[in-house]
Amino acid sequence: MASTGTALAVYIVVTGLLTPGHKAFHRYHSDPGLELPGASMVRLIRPQAETLQSTVKAIRDQHCQMLLTVPGMNSFNLWSGVRPPTNENLTHWFIVLDAKRQQRIVDAIRGKRGVCILRNDAIIKFWIGTSKDNVVDNRPLWRYLQTLRVRDVFGANRGTYGTYRLQIPDPMGKAPE
Amino acid sequence: MSGAARPGPLQDSSRAKIWLSHYWPYLLVAVIGTCGAFVQISSQFSPWDDEGYLVSSVSEFLRGGSLYDQIYTQYGPF
Numbered sequence: 107m108a109s110t111g112t113a114l115a116v117y118i119v120v121t122g123l124l125t126p127g128h129k130a131f132h133r134y135h136s137d138p139g140l141e142l143p144g145a146s147m148v149r150l151i152r153p154q155a156e157t158l159q160s161t162v163k164a165i166r167d168q169h170c171q172m173l174l175t176v177p178g179m180n181s182f183n184l185w186s187g188v189r190p191p192t193n194e195n196l197t198h199w200f201i202v203l204d205a206k207r208q209q210r211i212v213d214a215i216r217g218k219r220g221v222c223i224l225r226n227d228a229i230i231k232f233w234i235g236t237s238k239d240n241v242v243d244n245r246p247l248w249r250y251l252q253t254l255r256v257r258d259v260f261g262a263n264r265g266t267y268g269t270y271r272l273q274i275p276d277p278m279g280k281a282p283e
Numbered sequence: 284m285s286g287a288a289r290p291g292p293l294q295d296s297s298r299a300k301i302w303l304s305h306y307w308p309y310l311l312v313a314v315i316g317t318c319g320a321f322v323q324i325s326s327q328f329s330p331w332d333d334e335g336y337l338v339s340s341v342s343e344f345l346r347g348g349s350l351y352d353q354i355y356t357q358y359g360p361f
Contacts (some may be wrong), residue, residue: 113306130322137326148325158328181328181335184342193343194305194355197336207355229330270332 107177142185157262162186163268164260168274171220175210176200176251177233182224191215200232200248208247216250221275223256228268 137149143158150158165173165186173188178197191214194207201213205233215221234242242248257276261269298337340356348354 118313119315123319127315127319127322130319130326134322134326140328148328150326150328154328177331178336179330179332180339183339184335190339193348193353194357195336195339195343196284196357197331197333202357203355226330232331252342 117267143187144184145181154194157270158185159273161260161262164272165222165224165261168222168259168272169220170222170274172215172218172222174215174221174223176223176225177229179224179226179229188254191221193273200230200242200245201233203245203247205245208245211247223251223273223275225271225273226268227271 107212120196134149138152138155140148140150140155141159149155162185165182168231170186170188172191173183173186174191175182178199179192180193180195182188183195191211194203196202196212201209226241237272243252255276255278256273258273259277340354342352344350350356351359
Protein backbone atom coordinates (compact mmCIF):
# COMPACT_ATOMS: atom_id res chain seq x y z
CA MET A 107 0.00 0.00 0.00
CA ALA A 108 2.84 2.32 0.99
CA SER A 109 4.74 1.54 -2.21
CA THR A 110 1.65 2.31 -4.29
CA GLY A 111 1.35 5.66 -2.53
CA THR A 112 5.01 6.45 -3.12
CA ALA A 113 4.76 5.46 -6.77
CA LEU A 114 1.71 7.67 -7.17
CA ALA A 115 3.48 10.60 -5.49
CA VAL A 116 6.52 10.16 -7.75
CA TYR A 117 4.26 9.96 -10.82
CA ILE A 118 2.45 13.18 -9.81
CA VAL A 119 5.72 15.02 -9.15
CA VAL A 120 7.27 13.88 -12.45
CA THR A 121 4.27 14.45 -14.71
CA GLY A 122 2.76 17.43 -12.91
CA LEU A 123 5.87 19.40 -11.96
CA LEU A 124 9.13 18.15 -13.39
CA THR A 125 8.18 17.64 -17.04
CA PRO A 126 6.40 21.00 -17.55
CA GLY A 127 9.06 22.64 -15.38
CA HIS A 128 11.85 21.25 -17.54
CA LYS A 129 10.11 22.48 -20.71
CA ALA A 130 9.57 25.96 -19.23
CA PHE A 131 13.15 26.10 -17.98
CA HIS A 132 14.47 25.09 -21.41
CA ARG A 133 12.33 27.76 -23.09
CA TYR A 134 13.49 30.36 -20.56
CA HIS A 135 17.13 29.65 -21.42
CA SER A 136 16.56 29.66 -25.18
CA ASP A 137 14.83 33.07 -25.27
CA PRO A 138 16.92 36.25 -25.32
CA GLY A 139 17.24 38.34 -22.17
CA LEU A 140 15.57 41.74 -22.15
CA GLU A 141 18.37 44.25 -22.45
CA LEU A 142 16.69 46.93 -20.40
CA PRO A 143 17.57 48.35 -16.98
CA GLY A 144 16.35 46.13 -14.17
CA ALA A 145 14.95 43.52 -16.55
CA SER A 146 17.98 41.48 -17.59
CA MET A 147 16.54 38.33 -16.02
CA VAL A 148 13.31 38.66 -17.97
CA ARG A 149 13.40 36.53 -21.10
CA LEU A 150 10.79 36.98 -23.80
CA ILE A 151 10.24 35.67 -27.29
CA ARG A 152 12.45 37.60 -29.68
CA PRO A 153 9.74 39.72 -31.45
CA GLN A 154 8.32 40.95 -28.16
CA ALA A 155 11.76 41.67 -26.71
CA GLU A 156 12.72 43.61 -29.83
CA THR A 157 9.48 45.61 -29.77
CA LEU A 158 10.02 46.68 -26.17
CA GLN A 159 13.71 47.44 -26.69
CA SER A 160 13.17 49.46 -29.86
CA THR A 161 10.37 51.42 -28.18
CA VAL A 162 12.63 52.31 -25.25
CA LYS A 163 15.40 53.29 -27.68
CA ALA A 164 12.98 55.59 -29.52
CA ILE A 165 12.01 57.28 -26.23
CA ARG A 166 15.69 57.86 -25.41
CA ASP A 167 16.48 59.06 -28.95
CA GLN A 168 13.75 61.70 -28.69
CA HIS A 169 15.40 63.08 -25.54
CA CYS A 170 12.00 63.14 -23.85
CA GLN A 171 11.92 64.97 -20.54
CA MET A 172 8.54 63.59 -19.53
CA LEU A 173 6.80 60.47 -20.72
CA LEU A 174 3.04 60.11 -20.45
CA THR A 175 1.85 56.60 -21.25
CA VAL A 176 -1.66 55.89 -22.51
CA PRO A 177 -2.73 53.64 -20.92
CA GLY A 178 -0.33 53.70 -17.97
CA MET A 179 2.63 51.53 -18.96
CA ASN A 180 5.10 52.62 -16.32
CA SER A 181 7.68 49.98 -17.18
CA PHE A 182 8.64 52.29 -20.06
CA ASN A 183 9.35 55.10 -17.57
CA LEU A 184 11.56 52.77 -15.56
CA TRP A 185 13.35 51.35 -18.59
CA SER A 186 13.91 54.64 -20.37
CA GLY A 187 14.72 56.65 -17.24
CA VAL A 188 12.20 59.31 -18.33
CA ARG A 189 9.84 60.17 -15.51
CA PRO A 190 6.07 60.47 -15.81
CA PRO A 191 4.55 63.96 -15.50
CA THR A 192 3.29 63.36 -11.95
CA ASN A 193 3.04 60.57 -9.41
CA GLU A 194 -0.57 59.95 -10.41
CA ASN A 195 0.39 56.71 -12.11
CA LEU A 196 -1.93 53.85 -12.82
CA THR A 197 -2.54 51.43 -15.64
CA HIS A 198 -6.16 52.36 -16.47
CA TRP A 199 -5.86 55.93 -15.23
CA PHE A 200 -8.42 57.26 -17.72
CA ILE A 201 -11.10 55.16 -15.97
CA VAL A 202 -9.98 55.43 -12.35
CA LEU A 203 -8.44 58.88 -11.86
CA ASP A 204 -11.03 61.52 -11.10
CA ALA A 205 -11.18 64.95 -12.77
CA LYS A 206 -9.03 66.63 -10.13
CA ARG A 207 -6.21 64.15 -10.44
CA GLN A 208 -6.35 64.16 -14.23
CA GLN A 209 -6.27 67.97 -14.22
CA ARG A 210 -2.99 67.85 -12.27
CA ILE A 211 -1.44 65.82 -15.09
CA VAL A 212 -2.82 68.22 -17.72
CA ASP A 213 -1.27 71.11 -15.79
CA ALA A 214 2.05 69.28 -15.67
CA ILE A 215 2.25 68.72 -19.44
CA ARG A 216 0.36 71.60 -21.04
CA GLY A 217 2.72 73.81 -22.99
CA LYS A 218 5.82 72.06 -21.63
CA ARG A 219 8.76 71.16 -23.84
CA GLY A 220 10.08 67.61 -24.08
CA VAL A 221 6.75 65.90 -23.44
CA CYS A 222 6.42 62.52 -25.14
CA ILE A 223 3.35 60.34 -25.26
CA LEU A 224 3.51 56.58 -25.63
CA ARG A 225 0.21 55.18 -26.77
CA ASN A 226 -1.13 51.70 -27.40
CA ASP A 227 -4.68 51.70 -28.73
CA ALA A 228 -5.17 47.94 -28.40
CA ILE A 229 -4.52 48.09 -24.66
CA ILE A 230 -6.71 51.20 -24.29
CA LYS A 231 -9.52 49.24 -25.95
CA PHE A 232 -8.89 46.34 -23.57
CA TRP A 233 -9.19 48.59 -20.51
CA ILE A 234 -12.25 50.44 -21.76
CA GLY A 235 -13.84 47.03 -22.40
CA THR A 236 -13.40 46.20 -18.71
CA SER A 237 -15.14 49.39 -17.54
CA LYS A 238 -18.82 49.47 -16.68
CA ASP A 239 -18.96 53.26 -16.54
CA ASN A 240 -18.82 55.52 -19.52
CA VAL A 241 -17.16 58.48 -17.83
CA VAL A 242 -13.87 58.39 -19.67
CA ASP A 243 -14.71 61.04 -22.28
CA ASN A 244 -15.62 63.73 -19.76
CA ARG A 245 -12.42 63.81 -17.77
CA PRO A 246 -9.75 66.45 -18.31
CA LEU A 247 -6.68 64.49 -19.37
CA TRP A 248 -8.55 62.19 -21.67
CA ARG A 249 -10.32 65.19 -23.26
CA TYR A 250 -7.03 67.06 -23.54
CA LEU A 251 -5.35 64.15 -25.31
CA GLN A 252 -8.22 63.86 -27.79
CA THR A 253 -7.70 67.43 -28.91
CA LEU A 254 -3.92 67.63 -28.64
CA ARG A 255 -2.25 67.77 -32.02
CA VAL A 256 0.55 65.24 -32.21
CA ARG A 257 3.07 63.78 -34.57
CA ASP A 258 3.97 60.08 -34.57
CA VAL A 259 7.73 59.68 -34.33
CA PHE A 260 7.86 55.94 -33.85
CA GLY A 261 5.68 52.87 -34.17
CA ALA A 262 6.49 49.28 -33.29
CA ASN A 263 4.21 46.35 -33.87
CA ARG A 264 5.96 43.03 -33.90
CA GLY A 265 4.18 41.54 -30.95
CA THR A 266 0.67 40.32 -30.31
CA TYR A 267 -0.50 43.31 -28.37
CA GLY A 268 -0.95 46.13 -30.83
CA THR A 269 1.24 49.02 -31.78
CA TYR A 270 3.31 51.16 -29.44
CA ARG A 271 3.20 54.65 -30.90
CA LEU A 272 5.50 57.34 -29.64
CA GLN A 273 4.04 60.79 -30.22
CA ILE A 274 5.18 64.31 -29.56
CA PRO A 275 2.93 67.36 -29.41
CA ASP A 276 3.03 69.27 -32.70
CA PRO A 277 0.90 72.30 -33.57
CA MET A 278 0.95 71.19 -37.20
CA GLY A 279 0.19 67.56 -36.39
CA LYS A 280 -3.17 65.84 -36.22
CA ALA A 281 -5.44 65.08 -33.32
CA PRO A 282 -5.39 61.39 -32.35
CA GLU A 283 -8.11 59.23 -33.89
CA MET B 284 20.67 29.74 36.35
CA SER B 285 18.61 27.13 34.57
CA GLY B 286 19.61 23.55 34.84
CA ALA B 287 18.16 22.61 31.43
CA ALA B 288 20.81 21.18 29.13
CA ARG B 289 21.20 22.87 25.76
CA PRO B 290 20.97 20.47 22.83
CA GLY B 291 24.37 19.42 21.57
CA PRO B 292 25.38 19.13 17.90
CA LEU B 293 24.34 15.51 17.72
CA GLN B 294 20.85 16.26 19.01
CA ASP B 295 20.49 19.09 16.50
CA SER B 296 21.48 16.86 13.62
CA SER B 297 19.07 14.15 14.77
CA ARG B 298 16.28 16.68 14.94
CA ALA B 299 17.10 17.85 11.41
CA LYS B 300 16.98 14.29 10.16
CA ILE B 301 13.63 13.69 11.81
CA TRP B 302 12.31 16.94 10.41
CA LEU B 303 13.54 16.09 6.91
CA SER B 304 12.10 12.57 7.06
CA HIS B 305 8.68 14.03 7.85
CA TYR B 306 8.64 17.09 5.65
CA TRP B 307 10.80 16.29 2.60
CA PRO B 308 7.81 16.10 0.21
CA TYR B 309 6.79 19.65 1.19
CA LEU B 310 10.36 20.84 0.78
CA LEU B 311 10.60 19.21 -2.63
CA VAL B 312 7.37 20.81 -3.82
CA ALA B 313 8.47 24.20 -2.41
CA VAL B 314 11.80 24.06 -4.25
CA ILE B 315 10.25 22.95 -7.53
CA GLY B 316 7.44 25.50 -7.11
CA THR B 317 9.91 28.32 -6.49
CA CYS B 318 11.89 27.43 -9.61
CA GLY B 319 8.67 27.17 -11.62
CA ALA B 320 7.38 30.51 -10.33
CA PHE B 321 10.66 32.22 -11.18
CA VAL B 322 10.58 30.90 -14.75
CA GLN B 323 6.89 31.78 -15.13
CA ILE B 324 7.32 35.32 -13.81
CA SER B 325 10.47 35.97 -15.82
CA SER B 326 9.16 34.66 -19.15
CA GLN B 327 6.39 37.10 -19.82
CA PHE B 328 5.57 40.77 -20.02
CA SER B 329 1.90 41.54 -19.52
CA PRO B 330 0.95 44.39 -21.82
CA TRP B 331 -1.41 45.89 -19.23
CA ASP B 332 1.74 46.37 -17.14
CA ASP B 333 0.51 46.03 -13.57
CA GLU B 334 4.13 45.29 -12.62
CA GLY B 335 5.30 48.61 -14.03
CA TYR B 336 2.65 50.51 -12.08
CA LEU B 337 3.49 48.80 -8.79
CA VAL B 338 7.27 49.02 -9.20
CA SER B 339 6.89 52.67 -10.17
CA SER B 340 4.82 53.36 -7.02
CA VAL B 341 7.44 51.70 -4.83
CA SER B 342 10.21 53.60 -6.61
CA GLU B 343 8.47 56.96 -6.01
CA PHE B 344 7.89 56.00 -2.39
CA LEU B 345 11.59 55.20 -1.96
CA ARG B 346 12.40 58.61 -3.45
CA GLY B 347 10.57 60.14 -0.52
CA GLY B 348 7.03 60.58 -1.85
CA SER B 349 4.24 60.02 0.63
CA LEU B 350 1.58 57.45 -0.08
CA TYR B 351 -1.91 58.63 -1.03
CA ASP B 352 -1.05 62.36 -0.89
CA GLN B 353 1.76 62.33 -3.42
CA ILE B 354 1.70 58.84 -4.86
CA TYR B 355 -1.50 57.47 -6.24
CA THR B 356 -2.31 53.90 -5.36
CA GLN B 357 -5.47 51.89 -5.70
CA TYR B 358 -4.55 49.69 -2.81
CA GLY B 359 -4.74 50.55 0.85
CA PRO B 360 -6.83 50.55 3.97
CA PHE B 361 -9.07 53.48 3.06
